Amino acid sequence: MSILVIAEQGHRMSIEAVAAAQQIGKELGQPVEAAVVGPAGELAGRQLDKVYAVEHELLAKYTPDGYAKALRQLIEKRAPYLTIFPHTYQVRDYAPKLATSLNRVLVSDVVGHRVENGRLTLVRQLFQGKINADVTFVGEPPYFASMQAGAYRADQAQSGSAPVESFAPSLAASDVRTKPLDLFRESQRAVDLTTANIIVSVGRGIKEAENIPIVQELADALGAELAASRPICDNGWLPMERQVGSSGQTVAPKMYVAVGISGAIQHLVGMKGSKTIVAINKDPEAPIFEVADYGIVGDLFQVVPALVEAIKKAKS
């Protein structure tokens, strides 16, 4: 029995999934292997018992049919106890199909785990993060789980040197029922906040669209991406792709600066995995301070320009 991580080529969350698999593998006393469609890349430099580079010309472009069929063959060959995915958009698309094809379910959006008496319990959130639920598997493995962004830390993934083996699945053109076209221009331009190291996020405290540049200046000074709470995007003050939260992106940067954001649960679920959270809010009772590592109680129109000045001074 082993743990198998199925990584997504070039996606930062893949290393978080490796960290999760290494921890679970250690606690269960099971070896950890990984697989990725395409070259092994960064996985080869991680402490893994084996890395499978899954290669086939029909996998050159992503399709749920191609990925599910190819990875199913690897799972049948390796018979892992648990297969772990990063909870990316692509995984949301094909992993339930893959699990179902083996008559299994996928426990999605896992935020933590426990091992007690050799038994694995996964923790996942319900009702937009209001409730945590313990989940255990029944029936025979293989089991499947996807890990929410930020639940496990990429910097805790152990480095090493992993043997790489090529895995060539058997795929026929008729297995793939969709023909992927080029990515939409919008998608190509879309901001992927999940890869940002620093995010400055603006909320309704900014009062009007004309004031957004005040916060943009802070983002620029920190070399950060600008993000927002939902009302800002609903108002069209920033594009939807910059929204963080349950109906926006889930992010886990090294630093998240929340400016004039109250900290509603739908916002918190999208950012509470951030390593360091800084909140600027004039209301000392604002719920954002419950998750903040550093809190500044004050008027953002005074605090933000002062911070920008201090950062510029420190950098010069």
Ligand SMILES: Cc1cc2nc3c(=O)[nH]c(=O)nc-3n(C[C@H](O)[C@H](O)[C@H](O)COP(=O)(O)OP(=O)(O)OC[C@H]3O[C@@H](n4cnc5c(N)ncnc54)[C@H](O)[C@@H]3O)c2cc1C
């Ligand atoms: C189904 C559903 C899905 C949702 N999805 C999302 C989502 O994905 N993302 C999301 O963000 N929300 C989402 N929401 C909305 C969420 O419930 C909140 O309404 C929203 O997050 C509030 O945004 P806010 O914090 O910017 O605004 P507010 O709650 O209005 O907070 C503004 C904050 O600014 C502070 N403030 C005001 N003036 C100043 C000042 N001068 N200086 C400093 N601070 C100041 C106030 O004290 C307050 O705390 C969703 C809601 C539902 C029902």
